[in-house]
Amino acid sequence: MGRGGAAADQRRRILEATAELIAGQGYQETTMEQIVRRARVGYKTFYKHFPDREAAFLALLDAATAHTVERVEGAYEREEGPWPDRVGAALGALFEDVAAHPAAARCVLVEATAAGNEAAAKHEAALKRLAKLLRPGRELNPRREKLPQTLEETLSGGVVWVLGQRLMAGEAAKLRALLPETLEFLLRPYVGEEEAAREAGETAEAISA
Amino acid sequence: MSAEELGPLPAGRHGYSREQVAHHQRERLIAGLAAAVAEKGYAATTLSDIVRHAKVSRRVFYANFERKEECFLAAFEVVAEHLRELVAAAAGEAERWPAQTIAALRAALAFLAAEPDLARLCLLESRAAGPAATVRFAEAVAEAAPPLARGRAERPTGARLPASTEDSTLGSLVSLAQRKVAVGEAERLEDLLPDCVELVLLPYLGPAEAARLAREAA
Numbered sequence: 072m073g074r075g076g077a078a079a080d081q082r083r084r085i086l087e088a089t090a091e092l093i094a095g096q097g098y099q100e101t102t103m104e105q106i107v108r109r110a111r112v113g114y115k116t117f118y119k120h121f122p123d124r125e126a127a128f129l130a131l132l133d134a135a136t137a138h139t140v141e142r143v144e145g146a147y148e149r150e151e152g153p154w155p156d157r158v159g160a161a162l163g164a165l166f167e168d169v170a171a172h173p174a175a176a177r178c179v180l181v182e183a184t185a186a187g188n189e190a191a192a193k194h195e196a197a198l199k200r201l202a203k204l205l206r207p208g209r210e211l212n213p214r215r216e217k218l219p220q221t222l223e224e225t226l227s228g229g230v231v232w233v234l235g236q237r238l239m240a241g242e243a244a245k246l247r248a249l250l251p252e253t254l255e256f257l258l259r260p261y262v263g264e265e266e267a268a269r270e271a272g273e274t275a276e277a278i279s280a
Numbered sequence: 281m282s283a284e285e286l287g288p289l290p291a292g293r294h295g296y297s298r299e300q301v302a303h304h305q306r307e308r309l310i311a312g313l314a315a316a317v318a319e320k321g322y323a324a325t326t327l328s329d330i331v332r333h334a335k336v337s338r339r340v341f342y343a344n345f346e347r348k349e350e351c352f353l354a355a356f357e358v359v360a361e362h363l364r365e366l367v368a369a370a371a372g373e374a375e376r377w378p379a380q381t382i383a384a385l386r387a388a389l390a391f392l393a394a395e396p397d398l399a400r401l402c403l404l405e406s407r408a409a410g411p412a413a414t415v416r417f418a419e420a421v422a423e424a425a426p427p428l429a430r431g432r433a434e435r436p437t438g439a440r441l442p443a444s445t446e447d448s449t450l451g452s453l454v455s456l457a458q459r460k461v462a463v464g465e466a467e468r469l470e471d472l473l474p475d476c477v478e479l480v481l482l483p484y485l486g487p488a489e490a491a492r493l494a495r496e497a498a
Contacts, residue, residue, distance in 0.1 A: 097411050099323065181414070184458075185407035187323075191462065198455075214491070219475040221456055228455020229448040236418060236447065252442030256449075260482060268440065 082120050084110040086131045087174075093128060094174035094238075098186035125187065132183055132193045135175035139168045140200050147204050154207055155262055155270045159254050161204050162230075163274070166246045166253075169234055173243035181235040201227040208261030218260060226257050251275040306344045308334040310355045313348075318397035322352060322405040352409045353416060359398050360420045366391050377431055378481060378489075382497055384427070385476050389469045392457065396466035403458045421450050431484030438484060445483050452479055474498040 088110035092101045103124050107117050121127040146164035150157040169176040183194035202223035209215045219225070230253055237246060255271035262270070312334025316325040327348060331341050345351040370387035371380040392399035406417040425446040432438035453476055460469055478494035485493070 097414070099408065099410060181407075184404075185414070195459075219478055219494075221472070221475050222479075224459070225452045225456045225475070225479060228459070229452030232451025232455055233444060233448050236451070239414070239418070249444060252444045253448065255442055256445065256483075260479075260487070264437065264483075264486065271442070 078119075081110075081112050081116055085112060085117060085120055085127055086134060089124075089127045089131050090135070090174040090178050093182050093186075094177040098128065098182050098190075125189075128178070128186060129189055129193065131175065132179055132190060135172065135179050136193060136197045138172075139165065139176070139179070140197065142168050143201070144204070154211060155258050155266070158204060158208070158257060159270060159274055161201075162254050162257065163250060165201070165230075166234075166250050169238070170243050170246045173238055176234070176243075177238045180231050181239065198224065198227050198231060201230070205257065205261070208258070212261050212263075222260055226260070229256065247278055250278065305334075305336055305340050306354070308336055309341060309344055309351055310358055312336075313351045313355050314359075314397065314401055317352070317355075317401055317405055322401075322408045349410045349412065352405070352413060356402060356406055356409075356413060356416060356420075359402050363388060363391055363402075364423070371427070377434060378485060378493060381428070381431065381480060382477055382493065385480065386470075386473060386497070389457075389473055389476070392461075393467055393469040396461070399457075399461050399466040399469065403454070403461050421454055422447075424450055428480070431481070434484050435486065441483055449480055449483065 085106065088106050089101070092105050092109060101124065103114075103117065106124065106127065107114055110117075117127075121130065142164045143161045147157045147161040150160035169180075179194060179197055183190040185191075205223040205226060209218060212218060233249070233253060234246070237243065237249065251271040251274040254274055255267045258267035258270055309330060312330045312332070313325070315333040316329035319325075320329070325348065327338060327341060330348070330351060331338055334341075341351070345354070366387045367384045370383040374380040374383045392403075402417070406413045428446045428449065432441055456472060456476065456479075457469060460466065460472060474494040474497050477497045478490045481490035481493055484490075
């Protein structure tokens with residue numbers, strides 16, 4: 072491993088340790104000492120990468136959000152079917168990513184909201200990216216712009232809440248089973264109850280297949 | 281009511297008069313914490329801030345609480361209990377489930393809008409006050425799930441609603457209210473009533489009826 076590779080590896084270890092500690096015990100309770108010990112680096116190395124604990128946490132949020140948003144938006148773009156299918160693909164990618172990286176996900180979805188304004192803003196920005204994918208659903212509803220203006224962000228908030236609750240309960244592995252109902256919840260206000268239930272049913276079949 | 285006056289909440293349950301309770305040290309500490317948190321946020325609030333606002337000594341603090349977090353949890357409980365009673369009383373005025381639900385939403389939003397500092401304490405600061413407060417907040421939200429789930433009896437299709445419907449619906453409400461408070465618009469929480477009504481009633485009553493009742497509630 073070259074010098075650049077070693078530095079990248081240290082940075083990755085610091086971010087992983089930060090994610091695991093903060094996911095486990097919260098931001099306020101996590102100290103720099105715990106982070107360097109868990110990352111198996113010295114203080115000097117830590118300071119080479121980040122000025123303080125908050126900077127490491129913010130970098131983690133950026134990395135985790137970028138990774139997840141890329142997956143989710145990628146799945147949405149790649150799906151060529153009608154809008155409900157695209158939302159289904161995006162939500163499926165989100166759930167998969169959260170289940171694969173529960174500590175980082177918990178940091179973005181739960182802990183970021185309690186770690187100062189900058190971290191909360193990153194949480195908010197991630198939520199808005201999700202909300203943006205829902206907006207085209209209005210075209211499928213006769214009420215369109217008469218639907219509540221807060222609808223997209225509110226629905227995204229509901230999904231984030233449910234994911235956060237499951238992560239806090241340590242149920243990341245059981246998220247897949249929750250996918251069809253969450254999709255139904257997201258689609259219902261746009262495409263109506265029957266269509267939303269039908270899409271959820273198809274997703275449930277695809278999961279068990 | 282300011283956070284300073286929070287002490288004697290709620291008046292009925294313990295049977296003390298307002299004045300008797302106001303002198304109660306524990307209640308004063310709770311009110312002191314609420315005032316300090318309103319002033320500078322939970323993270324920056326120190327023990328000195330709490331006892332200064334409560335006008336009691338540190339010794340009195342330690343006689344009642346082990347640390348700041350425990351005092352916060354006690355304050356959260358007082359506000360949650362008050363909100364619980366307000367909501368139950370409002371819902372009790374209505375006969376049928378839709379009207380009960382709308383009355384409950386209206387009462388909760390009205391209280392939080394009238395008490396922006398307490399809205400902030402419950403909705404935002406509880407996330408900064410440690411793991412126990414985060415859990416307690418989620419539990420308090422989940423208390424609303426059973427009365428909401430009674431809406432499943434409103435239509436035959438209610439039985440088919442996914443198990444997580446109440447969970448996601450309540451999460452949406454919380455998220456909506458939290459954002460309003462976070463941007464400093466807690467006083468305008470009641471503006472959200474029509475959107476909340478529509479969102480909450482939709483799974484149980486269907487889109488047309490939910491939209492109609494939302495317009496009516498505006």
